[in-house]
Structure formats: structure tokens, C-alpha cells
Amino acid sequence: MNQEIGRIAQQKQKQQQRLIEIVVIIAIAIILGVIMPLALPVFRLKLLGRFLSLCIVALGIDLIWGYTGLLSLGHGIFFSLGGYALAMYLQLQLPEGQIPDFFMLYGVENLPWFWEPFYSFPFTLVAIFLIPGIVAAILGYLVFRNRIKGVYFSILTQAALLVFFHLFNGQQKYINGTNGLKTDTTMIFGTQAGSPAAQLVFYELSILLMILIYLLCRWLTSGRFGRLLVAIRDDENRVRFSGYDPTGFKVLVFAISGAIAGISGALYTVQSGIITPSFMEVAFSIEMVIWVAVGGRATLVGAILGTVLVRLGQTFLSEQFPQVWLFFQGALFLIVVTVLPSGIVGWLRTDGWEYMRSLLGLRQPIMTYPQLEEDPELQLEREELES
Amino acid sequence: MNILEIENVTVNFDGFKALNNLNFSMKTGELRVIIGPNGAGKTTFLDTITGKVQPTQGQVIFKGRNLGNIPEYKIARLGIGRKFQTPRVYLNLTVAENLDLVVNQNKNVFPTLFRRPISGEKRTVAGLLETVGLAAKAELKAEFLAHGEKQRLEIGMLVAQSPDLLLVDEPVAGLTDEETENVGNLLLALAESHSIIVIEHDMEFVRQIARQVTVLHQGSVLFEGNMDQVQNDPRVIEVYLGKEE
Numbered sequence: 001m002n003q004e005i006g007r008i009a010q011q012k013q014k015q016q017q018r019l020i021e022i023v024v025i026i027a028i029a030i031i032l033g034v035i036m037p038l039a040l041p042v043f044r045l046k047l048l049g050r051f052l053s054l055c056i057v058a059l060g061i062d063l064i065w066g067y068t069g070l071l072s073l074g075h076g077i078f079f080s081l082g083g084y085a086l087a088m089y090l091q092l093q094l095p096e097g098q099i100p101d102f103f104m105l106y107g108v109e110n111l112p113w114f115w116e117p118f119y120s121f122p123f124t125l126v127a128i129f130l131i132p133g134i135v136a137a138i139l140g141y142l143v144f145r146n147r148i149k150g151v152y153f154s155i156l157t158q159a160a161l162l163v164f165f166h167l168f169n170g171q172q173k174y175i176n177g178t179n180g181l182k183t184d185t186t187m188i189f190g191t192q193a194g195s196p197a198a199q200l201v202f203y204e205l206s207i208l209l210m211i212l213i214y215l216l217c218r219w220l221t222s223g224r225f226g227r228l229l230v231a232i233r234d235d236e237n238r239v240r241f242s243g244y245d246p247t248g249f250k251v252l253v254f255a256i257s258g259a260i261a262g263i264s265g266a267l268y269t270v271q272s273g274i275i276t277p278s279f280m281e282v283a284f285s286i287e288m289v290i291w292v293a294v295g296g297r298a299t300l301v302g303a304i305l306g307t308v309l310v311r312l313g314q315t316f317l318s319e320q321f322p323q324v325w326l327f328f329q330g331a332l333f334l335i336v337v338t339v340l341p342s343g344i345v346g347w348l349r350t351d352g353w354e355y356m357r358s359l360l361g362l363r364q365p366i367m368t369y370p371q372l373e374e375d376p377e378l379q380l381e382r383e384e385l386e387s
Numbered sequence: 388m389n390i391l392e393i394e395n396v397t398v399n400f401d402g403f404k405a406l407n408n409l410n411f412s413m414k415t416g417e418l419r420v421i422i423g424p425n426g427a428g429k430t431t432f433l434d435t436i437t438g439k440v441q442p443t444q445g446q447v448i449f450k451g452r453n454l455g456n457i458p459e460y461k462i463a464r465l466g467i468g469r470k471f472q473t474p475r476v477y478l479n480l481t482v483a484e485n486l487d488l489v490v491n492q493n494k495n496v497f498p499t500l501f502r503r504p505i506s507g508e509k510r511t512v513a514g515l516l517e518t519v520g521l522a523a524k525a526e527l528k529a530e531f532l533a534h535g536e537k538q539r540l541e542i543g544m545l546v547a548q549s550p551d552l553l554l555v556d557e558p559v560a561g562l563t564d565e566e567t568e569n570v571g572n573l574l575l576a577l578a579e580s581h582s583i584i585v586i587e588h589d590m591e592f593v594r595q596i597a598r599q600v601t602v603l604h605q606g607s608v609l610f611e612g613n614m615d616q617v618q619n620d621p622r623v624i625e626v627y628l629g630k631e632e
Contacts (some may be wrong), residue, residue: 224487228499230477230479243464377524385429
């Protein structure tokens with residue numbers, strides 16, 4: 001009986017938390033979507049849009065690394081696949097019978113077959129997340145079926161990244177190699193993709209998709225499925241002996257994570273104006289992981305916060321101290337890893353709050369073993385006595 | 388009818404025979420204790436049954452079905468539950484969530500993602516919380532549990548799987564005497580409705596629960612019998628119990 005009451009109270013609390021979360025999300029959406037475009041100059045707004053599109057890939061990494069414990073150093077593959085898909089569509093927005101300019105340079109006269117489907121806009125929209133998703137699923141299946149995990153998984157993803165990098169870099173005839181595909185001067189629905197109006201649309205789309213994907217990740221990680229991901233991270237063998245096959249779960253999460261990265265890549269590409277194989281450089285994929293580490297693993301909010309903070313820091317430092325900003329960046333990562341191993345959000349959730357209180361001169365609440373103060377057994381007895 | 392039959396099983400790790408022509412069988416509903424010195428192959432024995440290790444030779448038959456080449460998760464679904472030596476619960480999940488994951492009746496990917504827990508499953512979780520005495524701590528993360536509570540939670544998770552055969556590896560290692568007795572009683576209660584294999588070192592505890600004891604030595608069965616016979620068998624005394632002065 002009392003437990004029932006306790007459960008109802010708990011549900012109420014959960015509902016309240018959900019309400020707060022929704023209000024915060026709406027507030028952030030309004031600030032980003034309405035106030036920022038009015039307040040910031042076009043150049044800054046574009047920068048912010050790019051940060052936000054990168055937040056999306058960070059969410060994907062948090063899903064696979066923070067929750068499932070698989071450190072992928074190859075998300076650049078999926079990111080770039082999404083970017084190339086959209087860039088190819090944009091490149092094809094030409095008068096009838098023409099093919100993109102760069103083909104002339106290499107003496108190619110007919111459009112390569114795999115470009116053909118990208119004439120279609122609906123196909124492109126699906127391809128942006130489906131192609132990276134499928135590639136991730138295949139890669140994941142091969143790796144997870146053989147029970148490769150830990151460092152070996154990381155190394156394999158990085159090796160795959162290098163393979164894709166060289167593939168795209170070397171194929172000038174098909175995909176313009178090192179020079180990449182430009183999107184700025186191409187047309188989309190009758191306007192230039194680089195024009196302020198189109199860029200504003202991409203900016204707003206980034207916000208919308210970031211929020212939608214955040215909600216998707218929240219849903220994935222909140223129920224039984226999410227708890228199973230944590231269980232796989234903490235003790236995969238135990239999961240097996242409980243009757244689950246971890247392979248299927250890991251493949252699905254990796255595929256979703258890859259699909260998310262593809263969406264992020266597409267948005268980033270159109271807001272950067274170009275995609276080149278440099279998006280598949282090792283350093284960039286590692287940077288994605290660093291955003292999540294700085295923000296806090298397995299928090300989702302941390303992935304977004306970390307991305308924005310690190311990127312903001314980079315922009316600020318590279319403008320102020322163009323020669324030495326990389327050192328600052330390195331120092332920042334060292335500090336985070338050594339002082340805040342669970343990231344900013346992780347720290348705030350554990351002891352950051354108390355620390356800030358003490359900085360403000362407020363009395364610190366007495367900390368003991370957390371459940372001593374309200375031992376559940378005692379609590380239950382107390383409730384029973386009171387009723 | 389025999390629930391488990393192990394015929395001539397040899398497990399060869401690069402020339403080292405962890406199990407050597409082992410033959411073993413137990414009846415449905417039996418509680419069997421397995422003892423033996425370090426390195427006798429006790430844990431490998433469990434690994435072989437659960438599919439973690441494939442036998443080099445011989446076969447394991449569970450409820451009339453050969454378990455060769457069946458992956459671990461399918462063996463678990465067939466009805467074999469295993470408790471590990473150290474308590475292995477999911478530390479970052481609450482007690483109730485730990486149980487809920489195991490109670491889940493359809494463990495394929497998409498049902499786990501889309502299906503909401505049905506009321507029967509919720510009732511099972513609530514019942515299990517009572518059985519293992521952790522109802523008050525249901526919403527507490529498992530990392531805050533004491534060692535003995537974790538052991539009980541893991542046994543609860545095992546039962547949640549509703550297996551026919553429970554494999555329990557050293558359930559009382561590192562427990563106080565009182566907790567040891569609790570776990571012993573829990574196992575005896577479970578033995579009413581399950582077949583159980585317990586591996587244990589603590590002879591005091593073995594005496595509390597054992598009816599039939601199997602002694603392993605160097606990968607084979609050295610002796611089988613009830614507790615009194617085991618304690619008086621000269622070979623067992625020599626390799627395992629030691630002479631009492």
C-alpha cells in the first residue's frame with residue numbers, strides 16, 4: 001500500500017521533471033531559432049549553425065560510446081557519407097544534359113552510374129541517413145559478431161576510416177578526390193545554396209534536427225532498451241547469460257549512431273559550402289569523441305554542451321591567438337580528462353553543485369554515504385508507522 | 388529423467404586438459420554440490436554447460452538436447468541460469484531495473500525496444516524483490532548495495548530467468564556467517580522447484596545444503612556420494628579435505 005503511494009509520488013516527480021525538460025527545450029529552441037538570427041551577424045550565425053550540426057554527430061557518439069561503451073574513432077566515415085550524398089544532389093542541379101564541371105578536368109563525359117539516383121531529391125533525403133546507417137550496420141555486424149571490442153574495436157573503426165579516406169581521396173574521376181564537392185554556388189529549389197536566405201533555412205533545420213535527434217536518443221536510452229545498452233557496457237557476458245544476444249543490439253545502435261552522423265554531415269556540409277575527404281581525417285573523428293568526453297559521457301546534454309563549448313573555444317582562441325591556440329586546446333583536454341573524468345555535465349550531476357555552493361560561501365550540506373541519511377529500509381518503516 | 392547429462396567431455400586448452408573424460412549426470416529436481424581443489428576444472432565445467440567453452444570431445448545433453456555449438460544466449464533461453472563467482476549485477480542500474488531486464492519475456496532487439504513491460508512482468512519483479520528481501524531498495528542503484536545484497540540480487544536475477552537448471556558458482560565467498568545462512572536457505576527454498584548445481588569451497592556451507600556431492604579432481608569426477616561418504620573417502624581426504632588431526 002505504502003509502496004503504491006511512493007510509486008505514485010515518484011511518477012509525479014518524473015512527470016514534473018519531464019515538464020521542466022520540455023520547457024527548457026522550447027526555451028532553447030526560441031533563443032537559438034528566433035533571437036540568435038536577429039542578434040548575430042550573418043557570419044557568426046553561420047558559425048553557430050555549423051556548431052549545432054556538429055552537436056548532432058556528438059549525440060550519435062554519446063549513444064554508441066557513452067551508453068553502449070563502444071569507442072568509435074571512425075564516425076568521420078558516416079559523417080562524410082551523409083555530406084557527400086547531399087553535395088552530390090546539389091552538384092547535379094544543372095541545366096539538362098550538363099554534368100558537373102570537374103568531370104571535364106579528368107575527361108569524364110558520362111555521369112558515373114552511382115551519381116544517377118542523386119538527381120532525385122527524395123532519394124537524397126533518405127540516402128543522407130540510410131547509406132551511413134547501412135554502412136555502419138555492415139561494419140558493426142562484422143565486428144560485433146566476432147566479439148571484437150574495446151581497443152580493438154576502436155582501432156578497427158579508425159582503420160576503416162583510413163580506407164574510406166583514401167578511397168574518396170584517390171577517386172578524382174568519380175568524386176573529385178582531394179578537391180571535394182562545392183555546394184556554395186549550387187542551386188537548391190531555385191536559390192543559391194550559399195545565399196543568406198538558404199543558409200538561414202539550413203540553420204533553422206539544424207536546430208530542429210538537433211532537437212528531434214536529442215529526443216530520439218532520449219527515447220532510446222530511457223526504456224528497457226537503454227538500460228540494456230548500459231548493461232552491455234557494464235557486463236556484456238552477463239547479458240549473454242541472461243538470454244540476450246548483444247550482437248543485434250550493438251549493430252542496431254551502431255547503425256543508428258551512423259545514420260545520425262550522416263544527417264549531421266549533410267547539415268555541416270551545406271553550411272560549410274564544401275565537402276572534401278578531409279572530413280575523414282583521423283583528427284576530426286577523434287575531435288568528435290573529445291566533445292563528448294568534455295561534455296560528459298552518457299548524458300546526451302553533455303554531448304551538445306561539449307561540442308558547443310569546445311568549438312566556441314577554438315573559434316575564440318584561434319581568432320585571438322592564431323599562433324598558439326592549439327596549445328590551449330590541448331591544455332583544455334588535459335584538464336578535462338584529469339580533473340573532470342566524467343565531463344562537465346557528469347561533474348555537475350555529482351559534486352559540482354556542492355562545490356559551487358561552497359564557492360558562493362553557502363554552507364555545504366553534510367555528505368555521507370548517500371543512502372545513510374535516508375536509508376530506504378528506515379524510510380519504509382517510518383512511512384508505515386506514520387500511516 | 389535426467390535433466391543434465393555430460394558424456395566423456397574433454398576440454399583441451401592448448402594441451403592442458405581442464406576437463407578430462409568427464410562423465411556426469413543429475414536428475415531433475417536435484418540439488419548437487421560440486422567440490423574440488425583449485426584447478427580441478429569446476430569453473431570450466433560450468434563454462435562448458437553454458438556454452439562459453441566448447442568441449443574438444445564429448446557432449447553435453449540438457450533435457451535430451453545436445454548443447455554443442457549453441458550460442459550462450461540461446462542456452463540461457465533454453466533454461467540454464469548461471470550465477471558467477473563475484474556478484475555480477477549491473478551497477479549503474481537500479482535493483483528493480485536489474486530484475487526487469489532479466490524478466491523481459493521477449494529478448495529480441497525490437498520487442499525490447501518497442502514493447503512496454505506488461506503487468507505480469509511487473510508483478511514478477513515485485514514478487515522477486517520480496518523474495519530476495521530488497522523491496523525497500525528497489526529504486527537504489529545496485530552499486531550502493533552491500534556485497535551480500537548484491538549476491539542475493541544476482542540470485543534473484545537468476546530466478547527471474549525462470550530456468551530449469553541453476554548453476555551457482557561459490558555463492559557465499561566473502562559473506563558473513565549470517566549472510567551465508569541466508570543464502571543457504573534461499574538456495575534450499577529454490578531447490579524445491581529447480582534443479583541446482585552449486586560449486587563451493589566452504590565445507591561448513593556444503594554441509595548445510597548438500598545432499599549429493601560430486602568431487603572433481605584434475606578434470607574428472609573423483610567421487611560421488613552423500614556428505615558422509617565423501618568425508619570418509621580416503622582419496623577425497625588425500626586430494627582435498629586433508630587429514631584432520
